[in-house]
Amino acid sequence: MQEKIPSVLGRALPVFLVCYRAVPQRSKTSKILGEAIRAERIKAGLSQEQLAEKADLARNYIGNIERAEYKVTVETLARIAKALNLRVSDLTRDI
Numbered sequence: 127m128q129e130k131i132p133s134v135l136g137r138a139l140p141v142f143l144v145c146y147r148a149v150p151q152r153s154k155t156s157k158i159l160g161e162a163i164r165a166e167r168i169k170a171g172l173s174q175e176q177l178a179e180k181a182d183l184a185r186n187y188i189g190n191i192e193r194a195e196y197k198v199t200v201e202t203l204a205r206i207a208k209a210l211n212l213r214v215s216d217l218t219r220d221i
Contacts, residue, residue, distance in 0.1 A: 155221055156194035159203075162217045164192040166210050180209035 167177050167188075174192070178185040182205065190196040191206075198206075200214075207214045 152194040153197070156191075156197055158220050159198065159217065160192040160194040162220060163188075163206060163210075166212060166217065167192075170210055172210075177206070177209055181205040 167174070170177075172180070174188045175185045177183075178188045181188075181202075183202065187196065188206075191198050191202075203214055203217065207217055210217075
């Protein structure tokens with residue numbers, strides 16, 4: 127879409143509006159880890175909300191981790207593993 131806006135010199139200058147959404151690149155490690163967390167959560171019969179509550183995290187944060195949109199810290203990974211009654215190594219075995 128192109129519009130004309132007035133300039134300080136009295137001439138109209140073309141303005142181009144460009145919209146884009148930056149999509150974070152997902153690392154293979156984050157993807158594998160997210161898939162492992164999702165599989166273990168489902169195996170435990172927990173929703174994202176229930177897991178988030180047990181791990182004292184936000185529900186949308188769990189979803190972001192499972193979709194590999196966020197990289198998880200070791201501390202957060204430990205909280206998720208504890209909430210699932212697992213060891214961190216159980217979640218990282220395929221990495």
